[in-house]
Amino acid sequence: MIRSVLIGTGSALPSDCVSNDELAKRVDTSDEWIRERTGITQRYIAAEGETTGTLATAAAQAALDDAGLSIADIDLIVLATATPDNTFPATATKVQHQLGGKDFPAFDVAAVCSGFLYALSTADAMLRTGMATRAIVIGAETFSRILDWEDRTTCVLFGDGAGAFVIEAQDVAADGPGIIASRLHADGEHGDMLYVDGGPSTTGEVGKVRMKGREVFRHAVTNLSSVLGEVLAEAGCQPGDIDWVVPHQANFRILDATARKLGLPMDKVVVTVDRHANTSAASVPLAFDVAKKDGRIQKGDLVMLEAMGGGFTWGASLLRA
Ligand code: ACO
Numbered sequence: 001m002i003r004s005v006l007i008g009t010g011s012a013l014p015s016d017c018v019s020n021d022e023l024a025k026r027v028d029t030s031d032e033w034i035r036e037r038t039g040i041t042q043r044y045i046a047a048e049g050e051t052t053g054t055l056a057t058a059a060a061q062a063a064l065d066d067a068g069l070s071i072a073d074i075d076l077i078v079l080a081t082a083t084p085d086n087t088f089p090a091t092a093t094k095v096q097h098q099l100g101g102k103d104f105p106a107f108d109v110a111a112v113c114s115g116f117l118y119a120l121s122t123a124d125a126m127l128r129t130g131m132a133t134r135a136i137v138i139g140a141e142t143f144s145r146i147l148d149w150e151d152r153t154t155c156v157l158f159g160d161g162a163g164a165f166v167i168e169a170q171d172v173a174a175d176g177p178g179i180i181a182s183r184l185h186a187d188g189e190h191g192d193m194l195y196v197d198g199g200p201s202t203t204g205e206v207g208k209v210r211m212k213g214r215e216v217f218r219h220a221v222t223n224l225s226s227v228l229g230e231v232l233a234e235a236g237c238q239p240g241d242i243d244w245v246v247p248h249q250a251n252f253r254i255l256d257a258t259a260r261k262l263g264l265p266m267d268k269v270v271v272t273v274d275r276h277a278n279t280s281a282a283s284v285p286l287a288f289d290v291a292k293k294d295g296r297i298q299k300g301d302l303v304m305l306e307a308m309g310g311g312f313t314w315g316a317s318l319l320r321a
Helices: 020-024 031-038 052-067 091-099 112-128 188-193 213-235 252-262 280-293
Strands: 002-012 016-019 042-045 076-080 106-109 134-142 160-171 178-186 194-196 209-211 244-247 302-309 313-320
Touching: 002 052, 002 112, 002 178, 002 280, 016 020, 020 031, 031 252, 042 160, 052 091, 052 134, 052 160, 052 280, 076 091, 076 112, 091 106, 091 134, 106 112, 112 134, 112 160, 112 178, 112 280, 112 302, 112 313, 134 280, 160 280, 178 213, 188 194, 188 213, 213 252, 213 302, 213 313, 244 252, 244 280, 280 302
Parallel strands: 076 106, 076 134, 244 302
Antiparallel strands: 002 160, 016 042, 134 160, 178 313, 194 209, 302 313
């Protein structure tokens, strides 16, 4: 069967790392409050000149290097972001140009924190139907640029960064590598619980992140547990078969509550929210890259990716590394 097989990963972070204590000098908050409620200890914030596009390009180049490929081997780029460099063109086309690519499709996908799951599923479908053979799938964000730095209930939660996968269509056995099953969901009824209060067609301004944190928390645990169950059922697997869960890194308590609901021990859950905070669409590929580079995720491991974000949108993918 034709599957999209993961052949390279990469990531990139801005140079400035901001600790909770440093943030507490600018905002009425404390290291203790942030750690206790979220598990976050620090985040990376893009400096002038660092953009979603520059971070995405660096992560994509690292993923190409990891795969031992060059841009000439690629025929698709899908980039998930809620913080594009410009309203248009798509940041994916900038990345294509920066990497020296030409004449193949490159586009952005907007599903906020679940954007990477949406981008990966889209690229996977295009690979399996023969529309492309090798894709770079990127999650990249500079959320720091859309935060209200006067609003302590949101600005302490997010960070900037990028992560990328290179996936390739391969003819593999049923127990071989590749993306096994994916599910995506959206429910626009709850759009006012997590949104940006601007946009080109409404205010004409970029706007800032607004969030009802408690409601988001509640919906996240319910929706994530449910979509994980769906993907496991589609793949004919049990929670105990999973070697690693790489969740969207929103908040340690969401990761913990979701793992508990599924009966998964936390030592199977990759946690990077402590050092990266919530990097929205970048968080899943960034966390995956960290766990692959430090030797936790090995070839042959069964890995569940999951995310939930504004919209609401949510989704999960099960892959064999
Ligand atoms: N520093 C200090 N105090 C704060 C801060 C802060 N940064 N933020 C809020 N507080 C205060 C509030 O003012 C409130 O004070 P009060 O009781 O005097 O009114 C108190 O702390 C409790 O506030 P709550 O909002 O009720 O705190 P809660 O325990 O719900 O934690 C949090 C807030 C961390 C945002 C939590 O609701 C959460 O994690 N929600 C999920 C949101 C999320 O992760 N969104 C990311 C995008 S969606 C996603 O990725 C899944």
